[in-house]
Amino acid sequence: TQLLEQSPQFLSIQEGENLTVYCNSSSVFSSLQWYRQEPGEGPVLLVTVVTGGEVKKLKRLTFQFGDARKDSSLHITAAQPGDTGLYLCAGADDYKLSFGAGTTVTVRA
C-alpha cells in the first residue's frame, strides 16, 4: 500500500490542454516534493513545498500544498510535448522520503 496516492495513474492529452495531477495521503509531511522522471533517467526535482496552503509557480506549472500538509496538486497550463514524463510526488518526514506511484503524462503534438 502506497503511503501517497497519486491520481490519475495515466493521463494523455493534446498539446495546449491543461492538466492536473493529485497527490493525497492520510499522513502529515514536513514537506512535499514533486519530481519528473523520463524513461531511463533518474527523477529530477521540480519543486519543494513546505507551508500548508503554499502555492508555487514554475513557468506553466503550478504546485499547491494542502492546508493540512497531507495533499498536493500539480497543474500544468497549455501542456507541451516536452512535459511528457512520469510525475512523482514525495512526502518527507524526519527519516524517510516516501514516493507515490506516479502519474504518467503523455502530451500529444
Place this chain on the structure above:
Amino acid sequence: DSGVTQTPKHLITATGQRVTLRCSPRSGDLSVYWYQQSLDQGLQFLIQYYNGEERAKGNILERFSAQQFPDLHSELNLSSLELGDSALYFCASSVEGDMSYEQYFGPGTRLTVT
C-alpha cells in the same frame, strides 16, 4: 546532468550472485540515499548515509548492505540475488541529512537477475 554519478549503468547477473553498485554524490553533498524502482513497487527508499554514518533505513532487505566512504562515495552491495531483485537502483545526494532537503538523483543502475 545532476552531478551524481552511478556505475555501472547496466548489470546482468545470475541468481545467487553478489554485485556492488557505486555512487559518487554531487560535490559538497554529505548525504547519500539509495532507492530501488521496480514496476510493481514504484520508487522505494532503501537507506541513507550522512557523512559516513548510516542515518536512516527504509525497506532494505538483510541481503543488501551499503556504506559511505571517507571521500563520500557510496556502495550498495546486493547478495544472494533473486529474480525479484531486478530493478533500477538510484542513488541520490543532498547537502544536508534532513529529508526535506532537495535530493539530486543519479542516472541509475539497471540490474537484471537471470
